[in-house]
Amino acid sequence: AQSVTQPDIHITVSEGASLELRCNYSYGATPYLFWYVQSPGQGLQLLLKYFSGDTLVQGIKGFEAEFKRSQSSFNLRKPSVHWSDAAEYFCAVAPGTASKLTFGTGTRLQVTL
């Protein structure tokens, strides 16, 4: 069975600083990987996804993520964080596009002005 680990429960960055949120997965083959963002009291919005091909994936809101098979990682990055990026971020994995998602425990991002 697949699993996802997000080592950082809470991260605080200053507005304008760069951001990297870590995600490690466990799966026997190459999984389908996702990053979602959740604002307080809201549902989830897809930031980006990786299925195959280029290991550097561009998403919405200026986010990108890099799939590294050797490290079983799919870390999310943003060069310059905005105050509106403060939210909960979830990494998720699935064995296929039509399969169930398994979510990590989430990383809460706080942005200081």
Next chain:
Amino acid sequence: GAVVSQHPSRVICKSGTSVKIECRSLDFQATTMFWYRQFPKQSLMLMATSNEGSKATYEQGVEKDKFLINHASLTLSTLTVTSAHPEDSSFYICSARTGATGELFFGEGSRLTVL
């Protein structure tokens, strides 16, 4: 983009009553819908998978008689929490998968508080 709507967004009920939460795909047909439960400051836990016109598939440990799921049409799935108790208080989120592309869209969530 595709929209998935949940109703109600917030509901408060007395212990012992039943509560129904609706999940609608507004502009696409959803062959499969998923129901998740999220405890405060925790991740989403999949409760069940529902396919239109068939019985839902529940995850291990989820009481199917307590959490009734109906997926009567390609645009509507309902979750009924029967005989609710305070421990059922949680944030319930649905997601819907399009038949065309297989892409997954999430609803805004429904916060249930059982007094």
